[in-house]
Amino acid sequence: MNLEDFAVSRRELVAGGSTVAALSLLGAPGAEAAAAGVRDAPGDDMLWYRQPAKEWTEALPVGNGRIGAMVFGGVAEERLQLNEDTLWGGGPYHPVNPDAKAALPQVRKLIFEGRYDEAQAIAKEKLMAVPVRQMSYQVLGNLLLSFPGLSEPAKGSYRRQLDIDAARHTTRFTVDGVDYERSVVASPSEQVIAVQLKASKPGKLAFDLKMDVPQTKHTVRSLPGDVLLLEGINNTQHGIAGALKFQGRVKVINGGGTVSSTPDSLSIRGGTEATILIAMATSYRNYTDVSGDPEAITSVQIAAAARKTFRAIADRTAEDHRAIYRRVSIDLGRNAETDKPTDERIGQSERANDPALAALYFRYGRYLLITSSRPGSQPANLQGIWNDSVNPPWGSKYTININTQMNYWPAEPTAMPEMTEPLIALVRDIAVTGARMARDMYGARGWVCHHNTDLWRATGPIDGPQFGLWPMGGAWLCLHLWDRYDYGRDAQYLANVYPILKGACEFFLDTLVKDPKTGWMVTNPSLSPENNHGHGEGSLCAGPTMDMQILRALFTVTAQAAGVLKTDAAFVAEVDALKGKLIPNRVGSQGQLMEWKDDWDAGAKDLHHRHVSHLFGLFPDAQINLDDTPELAAAVKKSLEIRGDKATGWATAWRINLWARLRDGDHAHSILRFLLGPERTYPNMFDAHPPFQIDGNFGGTSGITEMLMQSVGTKIHLLPALPSAWPTGSIRGLRARGACMVDLSWKRGVLAQARVVSAIGGSHEVRCGDVRRTIDFKPGKAVVLTGLDLRTA
Ligand code: FUC
Numbered sequence: 001m002n003l004e005d006f007a008v009s010r011r012e013l014v015a016g017g018s019t020v021a022a023l024s025l026l027g028a029p030g031a032e033a034a035a036a037g038v039r040d041a042p043g044d045d046m047l048w049y050r051q052p053a054k055e056w057t058e059a060l061p062v063g064n065g066r067i068g069a070m071v072f073g074g075v076a077e078e079r080l081q082l083n084e085d086t087l088w089g090g091g092p093y094h095p096v097n098p099d100a101k102a103a104l105p106q107v108r109k110l111i112f113e114g115r116y117d118e119a120q121a122i123a124k125e126k127l128m129a130v131p132v133r134q135m136s137y138q139v140l141g142n143l144l145l146s147f148p149g150l151s152e153p154a155k156g157s158y159r160r161q162l163d164i165d166a167a168r169h170t171t172r173f174t175v176d177g178v179d180y181e182r183s184v185v186a187s188p189s190e191q192v193i194a195v196q197l198k199a200s201k202p203g204k205l206a207f208d209l210k211m212d213v214p215q216t217k218h219t220v221r222s223l224p225g226d227v228l229l230l231e232g233i234n235n236t237q238h239g240i241a242g243a244l245k246f247q248g249r250v251k252v253i254n255g256g257g258t259v260s261s262t263p264d265s266l267s268i269r270g271g272t273e274a275t276i277l278i279a280m281a282t283s284y285r286n287y288t289d290v291s292g293d294p295e296a297i298t299s300v301q302i303a304a305a306a307r308k309t310f311r312a313i314a315d316r317t318a319e320d321h322r323a324i325y326r327r328v329s330i331d332l333g334r335n336a337e338t339d340k341p342t343d344e345r346i347g348q349s350e351r352a353n354d355p356a357l358a359a360l361y362f363r364y365g366r367y368l369l370i371t372s373s374r375p376g377s378q379p380a381n382l383q384g385i386w387n388d389s390v391n392p393p394w395g396s397k398y399t400i401n402i403n404t405q406m407n408y409w410p411a412e413p414t415a416m417p418e419m420t421e422p423l424i425a426l427v428r429d430i431a432v433t434g435a436r437m438a439r440d441m442y443g444a445r446g447w448v449c450h451h452n453t454d455l456w457r458a459t460g461p462i463d464g465p466q467f468g469l470w471p472m473g474g475a476w477l478c479l480h481l482w483d484r485y486d487y488g489r490d491a492q493y494l495a496n497v498y499p500i501l502k503g504a505c506e507f508f509l510d511t512l513v514k515d516p517k518t519g520w521m522v523t524n525p526s527l528s529p530e531n532n533h534g535h536g537e538g539s540l541c542a543g544p545t546m547d548m549q550i551l552r553a554l555f556t557v558t559a560q561a562a563g564v565l566k567t568d569a570a571f572v573a574e575v576d577a578l579k580g581k582l583i584p585n586r587v588g589s590q591g592q593l594m595e596w597k598d599d600w601d602a603g604a605k606d607l608h609h610r611h612v613s614h615l616f617g618l619f620p621d622a623q624i625n626l627d628d629t630p631e632l633a634a635a636v637k638k639s640l641e642i643r644g645d646k647a648t649g650w651a652t653a654w655r656i657n658l659w660a661r662l663r664d665g666d667h668a669h670s671i672l673r674f675l676l677g678p679e680r681t682y683p684n685m686f687d688a689h690p691p692f693q694i695d696g697n698f699g700g701t702s703g704i705t706e707m708l709m710q711s712v713g714t715k716i717h718l719l720p721a722l723p724s725a726w727p728t729g730s731i732r733g734l735r736a737r738g739a740c741m742v743d744l745s746w747k748r749g750v751l752a753q754a755r756v757v758s759a760i761g762g763s764h765e766v767r768c769g770d771v772r773r774t775i776d777f778k779p780g781k782a783v784v785l786t787g788l789d790l791r792t793a
Helices: 003-025 100-112 118-128 294-304 310-325 342-348 355-372 403-407 417-442 473-488 491-511 544-564 569-579 613-617 630-643 649-660 665-676 697-709
Strands: 046-049 060-062 067-071 077-084 141-146 160-164 166-173 178-185 193-199 207-211 217-223 227-234 245-255 256-261 265-271 273-282 329-331 709-714 715-718 730-736 740-747 750-758 762-768 770-778 783-784
Touching: 046 342, 046 770, 060 160, 060 166, 060 178, 060 355, 067 273, 077 193, 077 245, 100 166, 100 273, 100 417, 118 273, 141 245, 160 665, 166 217, 166 310, 178 310, 193 207, 193 310, 207 227, 207 245, 207 273, 217 630, 245 294, 265 273, 273 294, 310 355, 310 649, 310 783, 329 355, 355 665, 403 473, 403 649, 403 697, 417 473, 417 491, 473 491, 473 544, 491 544, 544 569, 544 613, 613 630, 630 649, 649 665, 649 697, 665 697, 697 709, 697 730, 709 730, 709 740, 715 740, 715 750, 750 762, 750 770, 770 783
Parallel strands: 715 762
Antiparallel strands: 046 160, 060 067, 067 077, 077 141, 141 207, 160 166, 166 178, 178 193, 193 273, 207 265, 217 227, 227 245, 245 273, 256 265, 329 730, 709 715, 730 740, 740 750, 750 783, 762 770
16 A cells, blocks of 8 residues: 555645745735636636537646546536546566667767768667657546536537636536536645536436546446446556556535446436546556555545535635746736637637737646646656547657757746656656666766656667667756756755766766767767758767757756855866867858758758757757857857748747747747647647647747746846737746746836846846846845836836
């Protein structure tokens, strides 16, 4: 039994709440309580529709980080598609290829000789992980409710909505003079999904409950106590045996009617109100231990939740959510479009002037991270936690050559630092599994993770050398560990993660090799994700620009961290020396930023490739920027122009952030409009790669933030890329590096007022347009700046 562990993870979840309070002390708005319950107004925090969802990408997500549901809002048939974030295929495994270490010198040599296809052939045979695929995230099942006798709702009576401030889904309609209301919440404190069904006239509530489960090995049965129990074993994948037990436990708490059962269904008749509680768990304890007890976990969760009313669970859910959600507020203006149903707004967004849709997208991005990544849960994967398939696109895994990182771009600047805890926990794990990979595959110290990982923290190169043989995924994630420190400045936390940063550096101290032609120290084998350079079939190469940029950033923050912690001077000197031998950022023959060691850009197979890996140096990093490296920034601009504005969802979102860093607000906004249009946004406002991939939602949220405020080093840039489409507005509660919080408002395209406070004090340059002021902040004391000339009050 794991009741004790379960209690610990619940304690961790509650501990997340205390961070909340600490942050709101810093002056974040909206800590005030607001009554829960169903609000009717179209609202700035509402996704709403006049018809039920037909497709999954019309259904609406609720989640508590660990478990989630997609709610369809049907009338006669309701479907709740259910997920639990540790239900993946396979079991613990170490996917090293035993031939890799011996074959590595040969692959390196061929790459240095320009024999890329030969290198790729050997890499494919000898270097790739075994198995060559990772495990995929899996759907748990569907809870199906059918309502005998309910037909077409009265004209105009139907509405379904997701209140992203209360974290509550509601469906309402009238049939034959009876008003029906159904609410769904995913409770972080109770760890259940709770559903309430109500009819306005006595005896009018009637429904049957069953489950539809696409998993191969499972049973569903009814149990005494009005319970439906799903039990199963996860799928075997790519030769890795399914090692997880899972359960979904559904209990009906009936308010008035009678409950009967068949072996695998429940029927409720003649009531007025009912509550359904859904608990889900697997036996996953960590990536090496699958001895958890889902029976115990779900029983305890259901028993505890059953002692509360739906109202109490929903109120607490709203309170927990608002404590984070309300730290930030945004207003980009509203007009007649604002009050239209969400799907109509998305459908016409590229033609209409609807600034509030961008604000809703921003808020929804924050909602989605709060509901898919909480302390104690798994990190948000390619679909957050919402997945209806046992074979989802790209396995709904963690792709760490951009996608997982993008998921977390908005976390620090939009005041959700605790949402990064699952990501940090994942990095702690892959620093361990990746140390074995570094040793067994490369004969190196430190740790490495290639372009993907999964629940089992696999770190090997997968799929094919042209995608997977990229040793930089873990190094990039380390920058998120640093950002967590840089925004919050908790030195104890930094001391705790420092060995992970150091280990990432050690791997490259051992594996960078000297380019025989130039003498630079380079990665080899590697690639510029996932771009074919036009010299052979694949993408393998040595020392692509992105690798050099990530290493420059990693070595810089590791040295900074060692400085803060007053440790490791000799190690820092070694890392600094290596940093000086990396290939610098260079401008190529088209005036572009060179993507590779050689000037290959013009001959690349796809000039409009979705990845803009070499532009990492401008965003998310800032080693290239308009002030310090104007020629390189101009080269980035040229590269962006060549690549074009339109790309897959996440790639479109990245371009918004890049144009914002180039301080071209109107250009960033024109790309944002495309992102919010129906080609890149589904009716439920999920990002369309296509298919659905949640990174675009988070990248878009980050892009909007970057248009309004940028925090680089000790500089805070206000309204760096304000588009003419948002003449008047405000944003409050943003965070900047150095434990700062920033509120700002603008009118007619010009800064009206900004309020900046640093919890720890220190010197910052605050800038708007060309006006810059260096301010020595006193800890906790706000400075108010007014007008374009940043007058202090
Ligand atoms: C990378 C991208 C794809 C997709 C996948 C999950 O491989 O190149 O576009 O986003 O990750």
